[in-house]
Amino acid sequence: MKNFKLLALPVLTLSLSAAAADNLISLDPIEARLTAGPIALKPLPISKPAELTAPSGEAINQRRETVSFITPLSGQYHAAVMAAEHTSVSDEYWRRVTGEELNRGIGLNVSQSGSLIRLAARVDNSSGAPVRADSIAPADIQLELPGSKLQPQELIRSQADSQALATAGLADNSSALLMSRSAPPGQYKLKVKSILNPNAQYLVNVKEKGSPYTLSLTTPTSLATGAQMSFSLKLNKTSKALKPSAFIRHGDGTETKVALSSAKGFWQANNIQQSDEVTSGLSELHIQVETQVDGKPVTRSVKSAFKSYVNSARLGAMGKTQWRKKLPETVSFPIEVADEGRFQLGAVLTGIGRNGREFQILKTEVAGWVSGKAQVLELPLDAELVRKSGLKPPYRLRAIELKDQGQMARLSLSDSPRSLR
Amino acid sequence: MKKYLLLGVLAVAPLTHAATGVAFVHGTGSQTDALNDYWTTDFVNSVRQGLPNSSKFTVINCDFEQYMWTDGAAGCLAGQLQQFIANESIDSLTLVTHSNGGNVVRWILSNPTWDARYPNIINATDNVIALAPSSGGTPLADAVVNGNAFEQLLGWILGYANDAVKQQQVSWMSYYNNTWLHGTSGRPSLAVNFETVVGSDVDSAFWDGDSYCGGYSNQVALETTQNWLDSCSDGFLNCSSQSAAGSVWFVDKQKTRGREPLSHQQSRRDCFHLDRFIRDRL
Numbered sequence: 001m002k003n004f005k006l007l008a009l010p011v012l013t014l015s016l017s018a019a020a021a022d023n024l025i026s027l028d029p030i031e032a033r034l035t036a037g038p039i040a041l042k043p044l045p046i047s048k049p050a051e052l053t054a055p056s057g058e059a060i061n062q063r064r065e066t067v068s069f070i071t072p073l074s075g076q077y078h079a080a081v082m083a084a085e086h087t088s089v090s091d092e093y094w095r096r097v098t099g100e101e102l103n104r105g106i107g108l109n110v111s112q113s114g115s116l117i118r119l120a121a122r123v124d125n126s127s128g129a130p131v132r133a134d135s136i137a138p139a140d141i142q143l144e145l146p147g148s149k150l151q152p153q154e155l156i157r158s159q160a161d162s163q164a165l166a167t168a169g170l171a172d173n174s175s176a177l178l179m180s181r182s183a184p185p186g187q188y189k190l191k192v193k194s195i196l197n198p199n200a201q202y203l204v205n206v207k208e209k210g211s212p213y214t215l216s217l218t219t220p221t222s223l224a225t226g227a228q229m230s231f232s233l234k235l236n237k238t239s240k241a242l243k244p245s246a247f248i249r250h251g252d253g254t255e256t257k258v259a260l261s262s263a264k265g266f267w268q269a270n271n272i273q274q275s276d277e278v279t280s281g282l283s284e285l286h287i288q289v290e291t292q293v294d295g296k297p298v299t300r301s302v303k304s305a306f307k308s309y310v311n312s313a314r315l316g317a318m319g320k321t322q323w324r325k326k327l328p329e330t331v332s333f334p335i336e337v338a339d340e341g342r343f344q345l346g347a348v349l350t351g352i353g354r355n356g357r358e359f360q361i362l363k364t365e366v367a368g369w370v371s372g373k374a375q376v377l378e379l380p381l382d383a384e385l386v387r388k389s390g391l392k393p394p395y396r397l398r399a400i401e402l403k404d405q406g407q408m409a410r411l412s413l414s415d416s417p418r419s420l421r
Numbered sequence: 422m423k424k425y426l427l428l429g430v431l432a433v434a435p436l437t438h439a440a441t442g443v444a445f446v447h448g449t450g451s452q453t454d455a456l457n458d459y460w461t462t463d464f465v466n467s468v469r470q471g472l473p474n475s476s477k478f479t480v481i482n483c484d485f486e487q488y489m490w491t492d493g494a495a496g497c498l499a500g501q502l503q504q505f506i507a508n509e510s511i512d513s514l515t516l517v518t519h520s521n522g523g524n525v526v527r528w529i530l531s532n533p534t535w536d537a538r539y540p541n542i543i544n545a546t547d548n549v550i551a552l553a554p555s556s557g558g559t560p561l562a563d564a565v566v567n568g569n570a571f572e573q574l575l576g577w578i579l580g581y582a583n584d585a586v587k588q589q590q591v592s593w594m595s596y597y598n599n600t601w602l603h604g605t606s607g608r609p610s611l612a613v614n615f616e617t618v619v620g621s622d623v624d625s626a627f628w629d630g631d632s633y634c635g636g637y638s639n640q641v642a643l644e645t646t647q648n649w650l651d652s653c654s655d656g657f658l659n660c661s662s663q664s665a666a667g668s669v670w671f672v673d674k675q676k677t678r679g680r681e682p683l684s685h686q687q688s689r690r691d692c693f694h695l696d697r698f699i700r701d702r703l
Contacts, residue, residue, distance in 0.1 A: 083595075
């Protein structure tokens with residue numbers, strides 16, 4: 001591994017200078033498929049607003065220093081597969097209920113024997129002060145299957161209390177019941193014997209491990225403000241049309257109910273109310289489906305995260321290359337920004353081998369503070385590494401990637417080769 | 422390249438001696454005494470015997486309840502590593518990480534331009550031994566975080582829904598792996614060797630003394646949480662998550678004494694000769 005060492009370039013090589021606005025081009029993100037998703041028939045439609053917008057709020061990375069870095073590479077160049085989508089597959093569901101509902105008893109769809117039911121005490125802040133619900137002892141939970149001859153105790157195989165679950169990482173004040181393998185699918189009634197605060201909030205989580213009724217959700221991994229949110233949704237083992245309900249949980253933790261429509265094999269979430277505000281967290285699309293499959297009641301929840309961002313900058317056409325003895329030392333790119341911030345540019349430098357194929361020489365990255373409307377980012381290339389590679393021109397840049405470190409968002413990624421000149 | 426640079430340094434500073442060192446990087450949690458509270462002195466003291474000079478080690482104490490890129494997490498780690506490298510003249514560093522500590526280290530290795538301290542740390546690092554890293558996230562994080570909007574706003578009060586837990590939800594890690602982190606399939610490789618030890622099962626038979634390594638009650642609970650996980654898991658992470666980044670050094674039973682599995686608690690303890698394997702790897 002030693003011979004694969006990285007070269008740090010502490011001398012900062014990002015330079016800022018004016019660039020002609022008419023040189024600017026748009027770099028489309030690579031649209032590539034995620035690995036074998038169950039419903040990955042065709043890529044999700046992706047849209048991106050053309051105009052630049054400045055993000056609001058506090059930037060995540062506000063460092064002003066310029067840092068560049070070169071990683072030596074070797075071997076034939078192959079474009080990296082960049083997933084633009086993520087597929088989540090769910091064999092479970094979760095619902096929010098009150099203490100009053102739990103004392104009264106709630107209906108619970110179970111489509112799989114041996115399922116696991118978890119009750120988690122939650123916190124309600126709707127009154128302005130956080131109210132923490134009490135945890136529920138497993139012994140206080142009753143499970144019944146109306147119309148069945150099975151006794152309640154025959155429906156449960158084992159129990160775990162909140163302390164036991166906390167030691168294993170489920171530290172959210174929850175208790176769990178593991179249903180017996182003889183407990184059949186059906187609509188159960190779950191009731192809590194101990195008196196609970198009627199307004200206390202609880203989460204009911206039913207995990208049906210190994211169930212064939214899985215709900216798959218494919219969403220884009222990032223979404224620019226103003227773009228359309230298209231997604232795919234499929235419940236396994238059924239071809240019935242689904243009637244899902246949905247909400248978006250934004251990066252700041254707030255939630256927005258969204259209306260759904262479907263067309264051309266995709267679903268679309270409308271009125272998702274993205275904000276220009278920078279948030280550290282990701283946004284999530286949550287989907288809930290309730291239906292009947294093969295005469296069994298099936299309920300599923302699924303969620304998938306995506307990065308919500310504003311289109312804050314774009315690169316222009318590649319600028320001039322600085323050469324030393326016919327070897328490239330630096331290359332510049334104009335960048336247009338909506339507002340000042342910390343931006344990162346990266347690319348892979350390739351050359352041509354004796355067999356005429358394209359080989360990689362190095363990966364170069366630079367990040368720094370860019371202010372003003374038209375500036376230039378300069379990538380270091382290391383002529384000595386190019387010479388040692390023995391590769392010949394044309395030297396090309398591949399995988400040209402622009403990121404906004406203030407938003408923690410990838411703004412563009414292009415694998416179209418750009419020959420140095 | 423590195424040797425060439427070192428010669429230059431020696432020419433002007435002949436009293437400086439390069440050294441091999443190891444740093445222990447804990448997982449999720451805010452640590453002030455990770456040596457005793459997260460690792461154990463038995464484990465750390467055993468591992469560091471594999472160094473040419475066993476005093477060249479450090480145990481990291483940072484706030485890994487925060488997102489991996491924050492000043493409290495990667496920033497704190499970078500500060501402590503930078504100080505260790507400088508004070509001990511370390512030029513060959515091995516990082517031993519556990520769980521989410523692997524993600525914080527991968528953040529630094531994958532994003533050299535984020536912080537001016539990162540390049541020197543990357544250059545000094547030769548190897549990462551990632552014990553049960555949560556590289557692909559865990560469904561348990563999803564289970565903990567699922568709740569109502571109100572408590573999402575109160576994560577800092579609740580503790581359990583901290584940012585590090587949110588970050589380790591499966592679809593969140595998918596985004597970070599595809600955009601900001603290197604080393605997973607289809608993504609640029611990590612330039613530093615990142616080799617993982619994978620825990621594949623939980624053994625909690627009360628008659629088996631091996632179930633008591635790391636604490637028996639922990640083992641029982643981990644068996645419960647396996648219901649959210651694949652058949653191959655360490656009770657907290659699926660094997661697929663632990664092996665999602667870098668290369669697999671070994672899956673527990675391939676090497677451990679008596680082919681015992683390493684639960685998520687046991688993969689940071691001197692259980693079944695794990696400490697000896699790492700010691701011999703330094």
